[in-house]
Amino acid sequence: MTVEEAYNRICRAIAAGRPANGYLVVGGVRGMGLELADRVLENLFGEGDLAAHPDIHRLAPEKKSRIISVEAMREKMISAMDMTSYQGGWKAGVVLGADRMKAEAANAFLKTLEEPPPHTLFLLLTERPEQLLPTIISRCQRIDLPDAHARMLDEPWRSQVLGILSAESLSGQTARAGAAARLMAILDELKEKAEDLVAEEVADSGDGAGEETSKDAMEALISSRYREFRADFSATIMSWFRDLMALRAAPPSHSAYDDSAAGAPLVNEGNRHLLETRAAKLSLQAAFANIEAVEAFAASLERNLPELSVLGVLTDRLAFGTEGR
Numbered sequence: 001m002t003v004e005e006a007y008n009r010i011c012r013a014i015a016a017g018r019p020a021n022g023y024l025v026v027g028g029v030r031g032m033g034l035e036l037a038d039r040v041l042e043n044l045f046g047e048g049d050l051a052a053h054p055d056i057h058r059l060a061p062e063k064k065s066r067i068i069s070v071e072a073m074r075e076k077m078i079s080a081m082d083m084t085s086y087q088g089g090w091k092a093g094v095v096l097g098a099d100r101m102k103a104e105a106a107n108a109f110l111k112t113l114e115e116p117p118p119h120t121l122f123l124l125l126t127e128r129p130e131q132l133l134p135t136i137i138s139r140c141q142r143i144d145l146p147d148a149h150a151r152m153l154d155e156p157w158r159s160q161v162l163g164i165l166s167a168e169s170l171s172g173q174t175a176r177a178g179a180a181a182r183l184m185a186i187l188d189e190l191k192e193k194a195e196d197l198v199a200e201e202v203a204d205s206g207d208g209a210g211e212e213t214s215k216d217a218m219e220a221l222i223s224s225r226y227r228e229f230r231a232d233f234s235a236t237i238m239s240w241f242r243d244l245m246a247l248r249a250a251p252p253s254h255s256a257y258d259d260s261a262a263g264a265p266l267v268n269e270g271n272r273h274l275l276e277t278r279a280a281k282l283s284l285q286a287a288f289a290n291i292e293a294v295e296a297f298a299a300s301l302e303r304n305l306p307e308l309s310v311l312g313v314l315t316d317r318l319a320f321g322t323e324g325r
Contacts, residue, residue, distance in 0.1 A: 003032050006143045007039050014044065014090075014121070020141035022113050022122035026129050027145030029097055033125040036145065037094055040123065044090045054086040060096040067201060068095070070104035078112050081120055091120045098124035099131035106133045113139050128228075147267070152236040153229070157186055161236045166274055170320040180311040187233060187307055194226035234298040237314075239267040240275075241290040244321065247279035248287040278321030286319040293317040 001009075006025075013019040027033035041050050050056055057080040061068055077093050085091050095101070101109065113122060113136060124140060126132065152158050164182050169175050198221045243266045266272055279287065293314055300310040 001143060001145060003036050003039070003145060006036050006145065007043075009143075010036075010040050011043050019121055021116050022124055022136075022140040024098070024129060024132070024137060024140035024142045025123055025125045025145065026142060027125070027127070028147040029125045029127055032145040032147045033127075034096075036143070037123045037125060040121070041092055041094075044092060044121065055089070055091045056094065057081060057092070058094045058096065061100040066097070066100055066197065068097070068101040068105050070102060070108050073101065073105040073108050078108060081112065082117060085119065089119065091117070093120065093122045095122070095124045098126040098136075099128040101132075103133075106136060110135055110139070146265075152239060152267075153190075153232045157190065157233070158236055160186055161233065162240060162268065162271065165237065165240045165320070166271060168322065170315075170322045173316075176315040177312065180308065180315045183311050183315075184308045187230065187311075190229040190233065191226050194222050194229055198222045198225055230301055231298075234294065234301065238291070238294045238298070241287075241294055241318070243268050243271075243275050244279045244282060245287040245291055247276055248282050248284055251279065252276060281321040282319055290318055 010019065010023060025033045025036055027036070038050070041053075041056060045053055045056065057077055059068060059072060059077045062072060077095070081091055081093050095109075110133065116122065122140075124132075124136075129137065129142070153161060161183065164179050167175075167179065170179060198218065201221075202218070246266065266275065268275065282290075297310055297314040300313075301307065
C-alpha cells in the first residue's frame, strides 16, 4: 500500500467517525511510516508546529538500550491520552519503534488500546512487527508500506556501509579485500554495540530484582541482538544492489522531451546519480548476479560461517560498476 492510499484510508475512517483502535504502520520509522504519521496528524490538527501540539503525544525508545519502559508508557502516553483534549477535539498518540516496548509497557498499553478514550487515534510505527505482542497486533489495523521490509542499519553504520560500496576504486583483489576488512570492522562495532545495549537493558530492567542474569542468558541476549544488527547489515548491502538492479532493468530517460520518468524509485535516493552511473556499466545478468551473491552472503551468516571469509567471498563476487571491472 502506498503512503497516499494509506493516508486516504485512515482519513476516510476518521471522517466517518470509525477509526480503528490503533493503526500498526509497518514501514520505515524514519521513512514512509513517519511520513504517513505526519500527514495524518496534519489532517487532524492542521499545519503548524505539530511537534509542540498539546494534543499530540509521542513516545520513542529511550536510554542507550533503546527501550520503551513501562514508566515512560504510563507517564508520556497512557496518562496523557486519558486527559481531556486541550482544544476540545482529537488526541493522537504516536509510538515510534513500537517493537521496542518492554513486556510490561506493552501490557500496560494494551489496556488503553482495548478501550481507547473517545476521539483518540493511535499510530504505532515499527519496522519489526514480529516483535510486538500478538494481542496488540490483533487490536490494530495493519498497514504495510512499500519500505516495510527495507530494514537497514541506523547511523552511523548505514552511511559507513554505503560509503564502502560507493568507493571509487573497488577493482582488483587488494581493493576488494580491503573493502571486506572495512565491512568486517563494522560488524565488530555492531557486536560491541549489542553487548553494550544488552548490559544496559539488564541494568534498567526491574525483572527478577536481586537476581543476576546468568552468563548463558546474557550470551543468548547478546547473540539475539547481534543477529538483528547483522540482518540489518545485510539488508543495507542488499538495498544498494537492488537499487542498481532497478536502474539497470528500468534505466532513466535523460531526454529533454521526456519528463515522465526519472527512473525507478530507489531506497538510497541520495545516491541516485552515482547509482545511475554504476548501473549503466553493468549488464542485466551482472546486476541479477549481485542480488544472488548478497542473498548467498546473508544465508552464510545465518549458518554462522566465518564472517570475514564470507565477506571476502561476497566482495569478490560482486560487480560494483566501477571502472576497471
